Structures are given as structure tokens and as C-alpha cells.
Amino acid sequence: MSENKDETLASFQNITGIDDVGEAFSHLEAVNWNLMDALSRVMPHDDAPLSNPIQAARPAVPDPVQPGSQSNTNGFRPPSYDELPGPSNAGASSFFALHNHNQNQRHRYPTSQLLAHLTSTINLDPSSQNNNQNVMNFNIHFNQMLFHIRLPPTATIEQLKRKIFDATNVPVCRQAISGWPPSRASDAQIGGTQICNLDLSQENELILVDLTDDGFMDTEPDEVPQRTDNDFTIKILYEPEGTFTLRLPGQTTIQEVKMNVFCVKNIPVRHQEWTGWPSGCNNETTLAQSGIELNHRFVLRNIAERVQSNSNVPLDGDNAQTSSSLLNNVFDVVTLDSESSADEFEDATDFNTAEYIFTDSPPVQPLNRHLIPNNTDDETTGSTQFVANYRSRFGEPYPEFFDGSLDNALQLACHKPAKERKLLAIYLHHGESILTNVFCDHLMKAESIIQTLKEKFILFGWDMTYESNKDMFLSLLTARISSNASLTARNIKLDKLPAIMLVGKSRQLGSNCEVLSVIHGNIGLDDLLTRLIETTAMYEEQLQVEIRQEDEKAARDQVKAEQDMAYEETLQADMAKEAAKSQKAAAQAAERQRIESERAEESARRESIRLVAEQSLPQEPGEQETNIFKIRVRKPTGDFLERRFYTQNNLQDLLNYVTANGFLIEEYKLISSWPRRDLTAIESSQTLEMLKLYPQETFILEER
Template identity: 20%
Template sequence: MSNGNEDREVILANFQAITGIDDIAIALSTLEQFNWDINNAIVATVSEDPTPSPQVSSCEVNTTFKVDWKGREYSFSLNVNDATVGTLKENLSSRVGVPKENFTIIGFPTMTVQTDHKTLQQMGVSQDCRLMMVETPNQVPNTRGQGSSSIMSSSRYRFKMSVEGLEYDLVFPANNHVRQVKSYVESTYNIPASQQRWEGWPPGTSDSLELRDLVLETPFHRLKVFRRQEAGRASVGSDDEFMDEDVLESPECSSTSAQRPLMTVGKSAEENVLQFLQVFEERYGNVHPAFHIGTLKSALTAAFNVPADLKRPLIVFLHSDKALTGHLFCSQVICSESMAGYIDQHFVMWAYDLTERRLQQQILTECQSIFGYSGRQQVEMYVPDKLPLMIVITKVQSAPQVFAVFQGDISPDLLMAQLIDAVENYNQTRSIEKAAELEQEQRSRLRELQEQEYLDSLQRDREKDEMKKIEEKEKQLQVETEEATLSSFEDLVPPEPDSNTPSSDITFKLPSGERINRKFVHRTQLKVLSYFVGSKGYPPANFKLVQNFPKRQFDEDEMYLTLDDLGLTRREILYVEERD
């Protein structure tokens, strides 16, 4: 391998001419992977171009899989041996109307670097595979106050790199890892990686990250690299290490965590969560998932003590400033717009800081009170060396339980895929709960209706009883009144005279057709006859006395005249008629 830039340009040109790869970024990436050994790179590239077996037709190897885009699933049936990632992007672009340069696809089963010319088989796509389409907008805001920052719309990044005081303009493919940049400096400028001291990398940078995963300045990003004067430990180059010593020595990270803790021992839960939110935004900016303000118990209530349609899984985010992966996980993973948006849409998130030991004990005690001793053990086994953690809690059959635990060294793509899986699993549970809740609601509504009908029936019966009692009272009063009236009329009528006393024999013809005979002495006033009729149930106020032969109707003035005065001294017939 040649160390000169001119030789590498020749190698790059020859490699593109032989392989037919027009994309400079892909060609550079491939050569970097083989340490600029053009022969091995050509062999590997040619071998990655599979040719379908002539014995098998395309329809026989078509594979059905799904791609999720903003909650909607799109099914595809493609020949995974022939179709490439680029083919899939074109199909997606035509179906959803988003230019293919504005999105990427995540969730491929293999850990192979994704390029458009890779076949779906090389990316591990198989039957019932589930992928996710994620927008990659050209401009994203810098969340750490570093000025205007963006991801380059092209596939390369430009750097103004000062190497031991000399400045160079360098360009690297977006899919190059940070360790490849350091290897380039080692091979080109003869500064061993173990002796490199860098300035200018964004906080949270590690050797295992690709350049496109970092927040870099545009149109170029400035870096400085110096040779260490004293031998230090070798730079971390393994993918197993999430942060290197440059991150641990970052003045921003160390001073921030020392001067401004995320939580303070002795404060209430609400005060500490508000402090966590404020310090978190000071460190990482305003783009982050929304943190529930309150205790863990109140977060559980917000997630699960709501109607089935509104229930969401709970994420308990446990952080520590002492954890190597904490700063990078916050800055590069959960503070991305896509991750924060997805969590806000589908989860309730509660955060807690475990930097101080007393804070650790408090959360363990609270976990034990809510989830039992087994729940405490699940959390305790990760504290403190496995932090940060994202603990996904669901609620099945009224009991909260830990669904999954994600550690801080998980990749963003894998975390997103796992969160999607958690949401899908919980949605199935929620649909069952929703059906049960609907059934319970219907039963309750029917029971309430039956109870109301019963109460209405009781009320109607009570009203009927009351009306019956009132009617009976009125009837009784009427009877008593009538009896009293009749009795009073009887008291006003003198006894019937004997046969020796001169008297008038009066026959009363009642409205009912009944005839009553009664003798009255001649000096009896006519009103006494009306009293007699009243004692028989025909009071003078409502009835009058009438003589037919001759036709004669007695008026009020005649009521005080005697029978002798009226000429009623013989046998007479008087008719009792109702007054008009």
C-alpha cells in the first residue's frame, strides 16, 4: 500500500475503472475496508455481485417482507438475490412519494454496511422480515450550541485539519469510522493512533462511530491533532468500547457533570426531575424525549391508568455521569429527532440519575415497592456498571412488568427496531384490554340502565301509592262532608206530625226517579221542605223544588213562606230538579 495522496488517487481511479463503481464514496469506503489493497478490494467487490441460479426463476425465490413508514406498513415481494437496497429505495420512493435521498432504511438483520448496490440477500432480508423507513433531512439543528451544523447532502465530509500546526484540506466518505480517520493520520502523517491527541470532535465521539452519525460543522469541520509528549494508553479501537479517552477527557463533559449534577440528594421527586430536565437541556439541547414530571408511581399512572386507547408503555431511563456510555448515548441516540419523536408518540418516559449512591438506593427501594423484590433485582443487576439503561415497562392483566432492558451500548438502529417491536407487542395486549374494557363498559352501562329502570319503577309505584292515598283521603273527606251535611239538614227538619194534626201530604219526586212521601204541618216554611230534600242527598244549593200542576218554580223569596201561604195544604207532588 502506498502512503502518498497521489498514489491513492491512482488506486482509486483504477479501482473505479475496473469495478465500474461511479460513486466515489462507495469506492473510497471499499478501499478503506481493505487498507487500500486494490487486488483484495476488487475480488471482494466482484464476489458481492451475486448471479441468480439459472435453475431457479425469479418468482420461485420472491420473498415477502414489510417496511414501516410513519405507522403504515407497505408489503413488498422481491427477489432478494437480484433486488438491491437501491431497488427497494426506488420502490419505496414511488409508493410513498419521498425522494430516496431523503430517507434511509433501518432494521436489516445483518450488521453489513448498507450501500445501494448490496442485494437484499446480503442485507439478511428473509420471509416476514420487518424494516423501517426513516427520514434523513438534509438539515438538522445542532443541539449542543456549536453554531450552525448540518449533515452534508452529499456522501462526503470536508475537514480543515491541523496536524501538528500544519493545515490540510481533507475529504472522507460519510460512512468512514472515526478510527479510519485516525488510521489515515497515522499512515499519512506518521503519528501513531496511541499518541494522537485530538481537539474538535463533537462531545460523545467514539472510534466506532461513522462520520455521518456525528454533528459536524459545514461546509467544513475543523479538527486539530497533536502528538502526545508522554506515552499514554493505546487509543481504543475495538467496537466493544463505546467511548475513547478523548471523550473521557472532554472538558465540556467533565466540567459539566462536576459542576451541575442532573439530580441532587435530598430534593423531592418533582424538583429532581425538573433539575434533570434543565441540566439535560444545558448539555444536549432541546431535542430530546419529553420526561414525565413526578414520581415513578405517577409515571405509571400516566401510562396505564387511562382508557385503553391512551395507554402507552413506560420507559424508565436510568443515567449516571460515571458511566462511560452515558454521554454518547444521550447526545447521539435519544436526542436524535427521529428517536425522540418516536418515543414521545408511543411511550411515557421517566428519567432518573444514579450518579450518587443514595439516589441509587432510593430508586431501588421505589422499584421494590412497585414491582416487588424481583423487579428490584432486575434493576439492581445493571447498576452501576451497565448504565445508562432504558427499561421498557408494560402492564398485562393489571400488573406492571419489565418487558425489555436496553443498555447504553446499543446501536440506534437496533434500539429503534426493539422499541418498534415493544410497541407492536403492547398494542396486541392493549387490543385485548380494549375489548375487555369495552365489554366491561357495556356491562356497566346495561347494569346502570337496569338499575335506573328499577328506580324509575319504584318511583312510579310510590307515586301511584301516594295518589291512591290522596284519592282515598279525598273520598273519605267527601263522604264525611256529605254525612255531616246530611246530618245538619236532618237536624233542621222537625218530626213528622201525627195523623190528628192538620198537615199537608207532600210527595217528592227525586231525580233518580224515587218517590218519597212526607207530611208537614201547614205552618211549615217551604225552606224546611228543601232541608228535607237536602237530607236525602239533594242539597238546596244544587237542587230546587218545582210544582207541575200548575207549573210553578219556587224562588228564594218564597222559601220563607208557609205551606198554608203557598196553598200547599192538600196532597201535593213536588219535583226535585237540578239547578241550572
């Protein structure tokens, strides 16, 4: 059965030219693997118009520059049906190519005859189409509805998502799917993973969530930081020139992507019309957060060229020059990755050549005056965004802002020893103030100001353009410094912003800090530098007393530490002596114990040998018996051992007798008097008669 299915699938792909296995599989599955019906779904009917079989009627597209037209924000627009993440258009394109290739044949034969001719040699037995052995079933739960999807085991996650898109209209990049085996959850996030490698059963239950409103992909919450470390390959079809490729890190914002395109194609950001960004994105969304895939395609058009082609009137040169100059001043152009060079520009063969539908272009966006987005609820995130946006807007050179929370900045500046302590300079920014551009573009770019702030201060910046961010920061000042600091910042008028609050800690304040000075934005470069230096000098003078006290305390602590060290060394020496003495005594005791143990073992061994020898002695004959042999053994102490043996007893019995009396043969020799010979060196199996030791003999025991 499976071979018939594979044959039917291969025949369907060969006839229609559809290379996408998932798409071909879906067509066959929809008609229960009836090849004729599947071909009828794809091939044009006999009564279809042949004059223009490729292009279908489409609704009129309003010109993006006409007044009153609706537009998206930030140069984004939703993709058309052909561009939605979903089933590939490769099948349709292949079909149209096949149609053009065989157009003459279609004129000569009706479609039904052509299909019959093409399928005449293929087994269309319906019974062979009902084999479910090699098909995996997925029950997709979405919006309290159940969708059934069937795919072959060789299908990929990407093909499954496209099938889900066909059933639910949820774009691929907005699908969050759960229900995978825990051990394969990470593999299920990779589009190229085959479903047969996910340890799935033939019947599977999956849950689908549409993340269109969330702005994130179908990833776990902790995957966005991981995507931030990845590089994104962005293929951009720019009409009419073709395709070019950018490789950018995941932390790149969409605004920076547009600036990169401006560097490569010289298209001002306000003239860029994009197709393909997911909904919910804005210029401050990073690539990792946007929900696009690591390899993503976009369509880009130049609104200015479109306007020019419609009106046949070129843009005013002064306006174009002014806009280009403005962009260069406002944004810090992000350098492309070394891999994103002109050598990587590709032609447009990878893109569908079908006509794209473009929506109205957005109006020219005004210059963003805020450096922190509205309603920021995290001071660390706000500080990071402030630093990045300040550098991007005002460019180099720029002062070195602290990137982190206000509390960390206070710890680094004020809560240190007096010699290392610095002033905390809090830069209060406001995008609506008329002093902002002059203050940031001139005063804050001066080398003397940058060096002074770097050497003497920890510089922390915050944007008070939005009331929500202002209120949040005032609360932080109250909690971290004092209510007076919050009141001081609140009372600074808009016409005196931006401003710099100088915060310090002295001996009189204990562990608290206070605002020592406030420098308003309506000040000249020399006056700003003078105020910074004067405040620093006054603060350092106040610190001198505390520095001397710290030095005296450090000297006392040093003397005490030296005394403690000397005492500790003496104590350690005494302890070492006691330890050595105890160690020696323990060693001696161990040695005595060892010797005693060896002695006991030796005594036990000797006693064991003696007992064995004693038990092996033959019975002593009586004095009246014949053929007996009487021996006398002179011990080293001078006394004698006496015993009678039969003449048939062997020498070993005599040696055992000596051993039984405590004289081991391994330690003593048994010597006969005449002729003098060592009986322990003679074969012990010989009898006493053979050795001619009867009727009486005296032996001598000698130590070896």
C-alpha cells in the first residue's frame, strides 16, 4: 500500500511540477489519494480562459501617496495573500510553468483527455489509497475547535505549519505550538526537523496559539534571549534592481535595519515601503523579538521613485539634500556585518515572480524626540534604551553613560571608600525642550566635558519626555536618594531642560546621598565645565577629612592585623609542636604494637609447628622391647633430651621429636658426635637402622 502511495505522490509531482512534498501531499490527501481528482484540483478546466491563464483579477490598489489613503505605521504593511507565511506558491508557479510549456498540447487536447493520457499507466486502485500505516495524524486544538491534519513521517515542521495555516489562517511565524514530547521540544522549533524524528505516535494532540498580537514567535519565553545571539539572514527584493542580502545580529532593531538599507541602497528611511514584517512590530523592535525566521524575505519599494514615476516630476533637490542630511545627523549608521558585503547580493531567482500587491505607504515619520519608549516599567531596560538611542541620535563623540539601574550607579559612585568615591551626575533629557539639540550636539560633545565626566563622575541618563517615564524616575529618586532629590527634579522647568543633577555622599550624610548642585541646560560650554570642576573640587575637599579618618583607621587596622598575625603564628607554632609530639608518641605506640603483634604471630606459628610435630611422633617403645634405639640430645643449655625409638623409625621421627620440644629444625641443626655429620641435611626418610644410629647415640643441637 505504501509503495502505491509513494508511486501516486511521485506521479502527481512529475505531472504538476510541484516540488513541495507537503503541498503535493495535501492535494492528494484532500481527494483521498485519487490522482485524477487531485490533478483536476491543480490543472485548469477545459472551459478555463486560455488568453491569460496566469494573472487573476485583483482589487485595485490605492496609490500610497494619494491624500486620504490609509497607511500603516513605521513603513510596515500586512503581506498580501501571496506573501503570507503559509503554503508555498511554488506549486502554483510550477503549474503555470507547466501550463506555458504545454500550452500547444492543451489547445489540441481537452484537459480530461490529457489527464487520462498522463495517468493511463498509474495504479489508481482506491483500496490502495486507504493505507494509514505511513501517515501521522495531528489533532490541532485552536479557538475551541479541532482541526485534523495528516502528513507523511518525512514531512517537516515547516510543512506541518503550512498545513496548519491552510486550516486555521494563522501565519507560520505567529504559530505557537505546544504538546511536543519534552525531550524533543527544542527540535520542534526548527522548521527543517522531520516529524518522524520527534518521537511522536501515529495520533498526536497539539495546541495552537495565535501570537499575532504578542509580537513574538512560537518560542518559549526564554528563547528570545537565545535568538538575540543568533545572526539573521535577510533577503530583500528591491524593485526593480533585484535581491540583496543582509546578515545582522538578533539585537539589531528594525530602525537599524532600515538604516543599513539606507547605507547600501541610499534609500532614505522615510521613503522605504516594506512588505513582510509581522504585525505588532515597530522601529524599536529587535529582529529577535519581531518573530521573523532566521532566514526571512522582504519586499522593499522606494516611495519616492513611485511618486516620481506617477507624476513624472523629480523630487526637489534641496529637499532631498536636506532629508539626507537630516538622516545622517539623527541616526548613527550601523555598520553591516563583515559578511554582508556587496559580494553577497543575489539575483531575484529565489523570489516568486508573481506581481506583488502594495498597500498605501506611511506618511513621513517625524523625528523621534524621545530616547525611552512610553510607559517603560523597568529602570534597567529604560537605561539601556536611553544609552543606545542617545548614541544613535546624536552620534559620536558622546559621553560615557552608565548602562544599568540607578541603584547600581549609586553603588558604583557613592557607596565606596572615600578615595574611590565619585559624584553621580544624573542627566535629565527632554525631547520637547528647545535647548536639547544645542546642549547635546555641542556641550555634551566637547572633549573637555566628556573627559571631566569620565574621570570625576558616574553619568546616568534618563528621558523625561513622557510623563509616565518622568513619574517613574521621580519615584526612583525618592526611593534611592531622597524626597528632596525627587522634588528638585520635578521643579526643573521645561525651558531649563536638559539638566544635570550632581549627587554625592559625605561623612555628614552617613549612608545617604543628596543633591549637591543642579546645572540647567541654558548654559555655555565654559560655564558648564566650570560648574562641574567647582562642584568636584568642593566635594573632594569635603572628602579629605573622611579620607584622613579612613587612612588612620586603616593604619590601626594594619597594626591590629599584624599583631593578630604574630599571635596566630605563635599559636600555630605551639600547636605544631604539640602535634609533632603527639604524632611521635603515636608512632612509637604503633611500632610497639606492631612488634608485639609480630611476636605473637611468630609464637603462634612456632607453637603450631611444634604441635604438628608432636602429634606426628610414633609411640615410644618400652625398655624391654627389642630393636629399639635410645637417643640423647644435648640442648644448647647443657641438659639432655632422652627417648627410645624403634630401629624402623625414620630420621624424620627423630627430627619431629626435637621440634616437639621447642627446637625448630629451621633454627637448629642436629649434629651426630661420631662421625660428625648434620642429620638435618640428610634425607629424612631413611630409617635409624640404615643410618646405623643404634643402639644408642648422643646428638648435639646447634643454632643455625
